[in-house]
Amino acid sequence: DQFIAIEDVTKRYRGAGDLLAVDRVSTSIERGQFISILGPSGCGKSTLMQMVAGLAAPSSGRIAIDGKPVTAPQTDVGIVFQDTNLLDWRSVMRNIMLQIEIRKLDRAAYSDRARSLLAMVGLDGFEDKLPHQLSGGMKQRVSICRALIHDPPLLLMDEPFGALDALTRDQLNVDLQDIWLESGKTVIFVTHSISEAVFLSDRVLVMSPRPATVAADIHIDLPRR
Ligand code: ADP
Numbered sequence: 434d435q436f437i438a439i440e441d442v443t444k445r446y447r448g449a450g451d452l453l454a455v456d457r458v459s460t461s462i463e464r465g466q467f468i469s470i471l472g473p474s475g476c477g478k479s480t481l482m483q484m485v486a487g488l489a490a491p492s493s494g495r496i497a498i499d500g501k502p503v504t505a506p507q508t509d510v511g512i513v514f515q516d517t518n519l520l521d522w523r524s525v526m527r528n529i530m531l532q533i534e535i536r537k538l539d540r541a542a543y544s545d546r547a548r549s550l551l552a553m554v555g556l557d558g559f560e561d562k563l564p565h566q567l568s569g570g571m572k573q574r575v576s577i578c579r580a581l582i583h584d585p586p587l588l589l590m591d592e593p594f595g596a597l598d599a600l601t602r603d604q605l606n607v608d609l610q611d612i613w614l615e616s617g618k619t620v621i622f623v624t625h626s627i628s629e630a631v632f633l634s635d636r637v638l639v640m641s642p643r644p645a646t647v648a649a650d651i652h653i654d655l656p657r658r
Pocket residue numbers: 446452454472473474475476477478479480481643
């Protein structure tokens with residue numbers, strides 16, 4: 434069941450350097466897959482992810498999600514970056530609900546979902562805390578809830594745990610795997626950690642050094658817990 438189609442996608446950044454970041458990448462991603470994009474820093478992983486999210490346009494080639502060409506920022510995805518960008522004057526709850534407010538959706542209808550997402554990541558009772566009262570790992574848990582609040586079928590994660598210590602990172606990996614197993618969402622996870630990619634994913638795309646091309650496409654028989 435093909436969900437995302439990436440066809441012959443190239444990204445060239447014009448300007449002083451005229452830098453080729455992604456070179457003729459073609460692949461398709463199945464619904465419900467947890468796919469890691471693994472490669473050295475600066476190889477073009479974020480660029481590829483941004484094109485899937487519709488935040489950057491390919492220089493050539495096509496991307497489609499669920500048969501629809503990606504030509505603008507996608508609303509039906511959740512995105513988690515390394516930098517959580519939580520608004521420090523807003524409570525945990527109101528940070529998670531930001532997407533709902535922006536989309537002018539019914540707040541009451543989503544606040545229960547926000548609470549159950551918080552419980553799922555071990556943060557029940559933290560609704561009224563402010564971001565500065567939380568550890569780095571907790572902030573990243575909140576940003577995962579924020580990405581999932583509108584129940585998008587696709588979750589994009591760009592080095593989400595890169596700034597965390599090893600123990601916190603391992604815990605978040607376990608929790609993320611639980612979320613994936615329970616929700617059945619399609620997840621694209623950018624990382625430069627081989628162990629993280631192998632632990633989490635049922636498929637790993639290994640990218641070459643820049644420009645990013647698919648150097649290996651590895652399917653992993655993930656042991657289910
Ligand atoms: P990765 O995510 O693998 O670290 P990126 O996709 O962030 O790689 O970057 C790939 C290359 O493209 C890098 O050399 C980076 O400096 C360059 N790059 C990324 N975004 C831009 C941009 N908006 N303008 C110009 N160059 C960029």
